[in-house]
Amino acid sequence: MKASRTKERVTWIIISVLVLLYALFPVVSIMATSFKLPSELTSGKFLPSSWTGSNYEQILVGSAQDLFLSSLRNSIGIALIATFIAVVLATLCAYAIARLDFPGKKVILTTALAVSIFPVISIVTPLFNLWRNIGLYDTWPGLIIPYLSLTLPISIWTLAAFFRQIPWELEQAAQVDGATTWQAFRKAIVPLAAPGVFTTAIIAFFIAWNDFVYGISLTSTEAARPVPAALAFFTGASQFESPVGAISAAAIIVTIPIVLLVLLFQRQIVSGLTQGAVKG
Amino acid sequence: MFKKVKTWGPALALISPTLVLLAVFVYALIAENVRISMTNQHTARPSSDFVGMENYFRLFGDADFQHALRNLLLLTVVFLAGTLIFGFLWAWILERPAFGEGFFRSVYLFPMAVSFIASGVVWRWLLSSLQTDQSGGERTTGLNRLLDSVGLGFLQNSWWSDPNWGIAAIAVPAIWQLSGYVMALFLAGFRGIPEELREAARIDGCSEWKLYRYVIFPQLSPVMLSAVIIIGHMSLKLFDLIRAIVPDANTYDIQVPATMMWVKYIGSDYADSAAIGTIMLVLVALVVVPYLVYTSRQEKR
Numbered sequence: 001m002k003a004s005r006t007k008e009r010v011t012w013i014i015i016s017v018l019v020l021l022y023a024l025f026p027v028v029s030i031m032a033t034s035f036k037l038p039s040e041l042t043s044g045k046f047l048p049s050s051w052t053g054s055n056y057e058q059i060l061v062g063s064a065q066d067l068f069l070s071s072l073r074n075s076i077g078i079a080l081i082a083t084f085i086a087v088v089l090a091t092l093c094a095y096a097i098a099r100l101d102f103p104g105k106k107v108i109l110t111t112a113l114a115v116s117i118f119p120v121i122s123i124v125t126p127l128f129n130l131w132r133n134i135g136l137y138d139t140w141p142g143l144i145i146p147y148l149s150l151t152l153p154i155s156i157w158t159l160a161a162f163f164r165q166i167p168w169e170l171e172q173a174a175q176v177d178g179a180t181t182w183q184a185f186r187k188a189i190v191p192l193a194a195p196g197v198f199t200t201a202i203i204a205f206f207i208a209w210n211d212f213v214y215g216i217s218l219t220s221t222e223a224a225r226p227v228p229a230a231l232a233f234f235t236g237a238s239q240f241e242s243p244v245g246a247i248s249a250a251a252i253i254v255t256i257p258i259v260l261l262v263l264l265f266q267r268q269i270v271s272g273l274t275q276g277a278v279k280g
Numbered sequence: 281m282f283k284k285v286k287t288w289g290p291a292l293a294l295i296s297p298t299l300v301l302l303a304v305f306v307y308a309l310i311a312e313n314v315r316i317s318m319t320n321q322h323t324a325r326p327s328s329d330f331v332g333m334e335n336y337f338r339l340f341g342d343a344d345f346q347h348a349l350r351n352l353l354l355l356t357v358v359f360l361a362g363t364l365i366f367g368f369l370w371a372w373i374l375e376r377p378a379f380g381e382g383f384f385r386s387v388y389l390f391p392m393a394v395s396f397i398a399s400g401v402v403w404r405w406l407l408s409s410l411q412t413d414q415s416g417g418e419r420t421t422g423l424n425r426l427l428d429s430v431g432l433g434f435l436q437n438s439w440w441s442d443p444n445w446g447i448a449a450i451a452v453p454a455i456w457q458l459s460g461y462v463m464a465l466f467l468a469g470f471r472g473i474p475e476e477l478r479e480a481a482r483i484d485g486c487s488e489w490k491l492y493r494y495v496i497f498p499q500l501s502p503v504m505l506s507a508v509i510i511i512g513h514m515s516l517k518l519f520d521l522i523r524a525i526v527p528d529a530n531t532y533d534i535q536v537p538a539t540m541m542w543v544k545y546i547g548s549d550y551a552d553s554a555a556i557g558t559i560m561l562v563l564v565a566l567v568v569v570p571y572l573v574y575t576s577r578q579e580k581r
Contacts, residue, residue, distance in 0.1 A: 030402045096294035119517040122557030126312035210395035212520035228397040251398035262393035
């Protein structure tokens with residue numbers, strides 16, 4: 001009995017180490033690269049032989065500062081605004097879907113959701129033409145609007161699933177107990193709905209933050225270019241230096257907040273992301 | 281009339297902003313895309329003579345485009361097989377009551393949080409092929425070097441720099457990134473199987489294999505179908521990962537419709553880029569629409 005248990009332990013430890021290597025290796029190696037000197041990039045060694053912060057310096061205060069910091073500002077601003085609008089609109093929609101009964105509900109829901117499967121790339125060409133004609137090319141709203149079409153369907157989907165599970169009778173119960181309509185909504189429903197709204201916000205933010213196709217095709221300058229697109233424009237400190245170190249440093253900086261969000265809220269995110277799919 | 285307003289009114293007020301937004305910025309744009317694809321606007325100069333299906337016929341007759349379609353098929357098959365196998369394995373391991381479930385779940389999901397663009401930076405290095413340096417000696421980097429150092433040198437290969445199978449190498453990072461998601465789907469599916477069902481099967485003398493074959497797998501098939509659809513349509517749309525690993529989109533080895541569309545778009549050949557966009561849209565619709573119809577029918581029953 002005891003021997004088999006030790007054996008099991010050992011197997012588990014081996015599996016855990018393998019799993020950790022598998023999951024973390026690529027990210028650890030980006031991190032390792034971000035601390036390498038340019039001369040070391042081609043050495044083929046995994047870890048830098050002398051750790052340097054010069055890549056971070058280059059993108060935060062050095063020569064690539066304009067490129068990186070402006071794109072970081074764009075990314076944060078655009079993703080936050082898009083997330084906010086998407087969550088507000090999705091909340092209204094999901095509330096209607098979960099609470100109200102109206103003819104054609106199913107058709108409307110399906111056509112709205114079908115949007116999320118469309119390849120983004122297939123509307124890039126007309127969007128580019130339209131934006132150039134009405135002056136939205138290379139501006140914040142020019143990205144926020146397409147991001148809404150990316151984030152809205154999945155936000156509606158997850159929120160509707162959350163809202164369906166809320167015991168709405170609570171609202172009436174509170175009113176019976178003497179609460180006003182507004183009080184009943186605020187004290188009984190809002191606390192129950194908040195986690196769902198919050199999860200949806202994280203998922204929406206995550207999609208807007210990681211977008212690349214719109215980011216690279218609808219911007220041309222630092223006025224609106226978000227980080228994933230900006231990474232493609234990095235150059236080395238001199239013409240002969242590879243920008244890989246700086247790109248890695250930038251990749252680490254933009255990945256950290258997302259990774260933290262996912263690790264902190266993974267349970268909620270998983271339930272949000274799997275709900276629709278598993279039920280279907 | 282008044283009654284109609286009463287049932288429709290509040291709902292319409294709540295959903296109309298979203299509907300208008302999606303109608304204008306998605307559906308109208310798709311229509312516009314189809315229109316552009318049927319014109320001869322092959323340069324930046326505006327020109328909009330209607331040419332019908334000519335662009336489509338030319339594309340489908342183009343050897344490069346056929347190669348891109350074949351690549352897309354290969355990519356999708358490998359991507360699907362990989363995520364399903366790994367996703368199922370991870371879920372199967374985690375499904376048994378064991379310590380550290382929460383920990384492993386986070387670890388598996390971790391790759392999904394990393395954007396394709398960020399992880400592409402490192403995969404570009406990991407998947408670099410054998411290189412010949414100036415002195416003529418072969419220099420290996422990335423995975424090839426790693427395989428060599430652990431005695432698996434025979435597994436070294438040129439990864440994505442291969443016109444026939446190169447695209448399958450692109451599936452490696454994609455699988456890495458999304459197996460965690462498929463695992464989460466399967467895990468939810470496993471959780472949905474009532475324990476009594478397994479017990480009943482065991483009492484009836486079912487072997488472990490038969491239990492899986494006749495009880496567990498049939499119960500998991502809806503989840504598996506969802507996973508196939510979700511991963512399948514992601515694979516059809518895949519662009520940023522390819523672009524991050526191979527910055528020059530115009531690389532024959534890894535050409536898929538999405539990268540080809542990009543090359544045309546950058547080259548201001550709007551008619552062709554719109555046509556490829558439409559073809560991709562139809563491909564995705566062919567996969568997803570039957571599934572949506574099927575699930576909505578199931579729900580009605």
